[in-house]
Amino acid sequence: MLKKQLNNPELKAGFEKLLAGNAEWMNQVKEDTTGKLKQLAEGQSPELLWIGCADSRVPANQITNTQPGEVFVHRNIANMCVHSDMNMLSVLDYAVNVLKVKHIVVAGHYGCGGVAAALSRQQFGIIDNWLCHIKDVYRLHSDEIDAIEDQKEKVSRLVELNVAEQVFNLCTTSIVQNAWKERTDLAVHGMVIDIATGKLIDLNITFTDSVGLGKVFAFK
Structure with missing residues (x-):
C-alpha cells in the first residue's frame, strides 16, 4: 500500500x-x-461493561478512575442500546457470556449533542436515522418533555429518560435474560454523567432479574 x-x-x-x-x-x-x-x-477479566456516548468528554476509564483491563467499553452516539444493532449485541454477548462481567452501566451525559439534535427538526445527515431512536423516547414521554420550558432542562430530562429506556432495552435482550437464568451476579444500571463536575449520577435504575419487565418482555 x-x-x-x-x-x-x-x-x-x-x-x-x-x-x-x-x-x-x-x-x-x-x-x-x-x-x-x-x-x-x-488477557482481560473486567467486571464492568460500560455502554456510553461516543462524546470525547466522557471516557469511561477517566470517569470511573479505573485502569486498563478493568472496563469493557462500547460507545456510540447517545449511548443507545438498539435491539437490531449487531455491533452492540456482539459486545454485550461477549461481555456477559465470555468475560462474565457482573455490572453493565448505561451512561448518558448532560449536554449530549445527540439528544439535543433529536429534539430539533433539523437534518444533520445519515445520523438522522440513528436519532430516530431517541425521538421515539421523546414520543413516549412527550407530555413531560413539552411541559418543560427551558430548552437545556428539556435536553437534560430526555438524557435521563433515554438512559432509562436503553437500560430497559438491554434487560429485554435474550442475552441478559438467559444470563439471569444461570447467574445471580449480573446487574444492569442506568447512570448520567455531569460533565461540569465529573460526577457519575446513579438514576436508581437497576435490574438484577426480569421481574418488572412485563409479561410480554420477560421470557419464560
Whole structure:
C-alpha cells in the first residue's frame, strides 16, 4: 500500500502528538513495578461493561478512575442500546457470556449533542436515522418533555429518560435474560454523567432479574 506523506504541518503535528503520547504510555508500561500492565498482554477479566456516548468528554476509564483491563467499553452516539444493532449485541454477548462481567452501566451525559439534535427538526445527515431512536423516547414521554420550558432542562430530562429506556432495552435482550437464568451476579444500571463536575449520577435504575419487565418482555 502506498503511504503518502503528511505535508500539511497541522496534520503532521497532530499525528506526531499521537505517536509521542504512545511513547509515554510505553514508558509507563516498561516502568510499571506492579506487573499489572504487562499482565494485560495475557488477557482481560473486567467486571464492568460500560455502554456510553461516543462524546470525547466522557471516557469511561477517566470517569470511573479505573485502569486498563478493568472496563469493557462500547460507545456510540447517545449511548443507545438498539435491539437490531449487531455491533452492540456482539459486545454485550461477549461481555456477559465470555468475560462474565457482573455490572453493565448505561451512561448518558448532560449536554449530549445527540439528544439535543433529536429534539430539533433539523437534518444533520445519515445520523438522522440513528436519532430516530431517541425521538421515539421523546414520543413516549412527550407530555413531560413539552411541559418543560427551558430548552437545556428539556435536553437534560430526555438524557435521563433515554438512559432509562436503553437500560430497559438491554434487560429485554435474550442475552441478559438467559444470563439471569444461570447467574445471580449480573446487574444492569442506568447512570448520567455531569460533565461540569465529573460526577457519575446513579438514576436508581437497576435490574438484577426480569421481574418488572412485563409479561410480554420477560421470557419464560
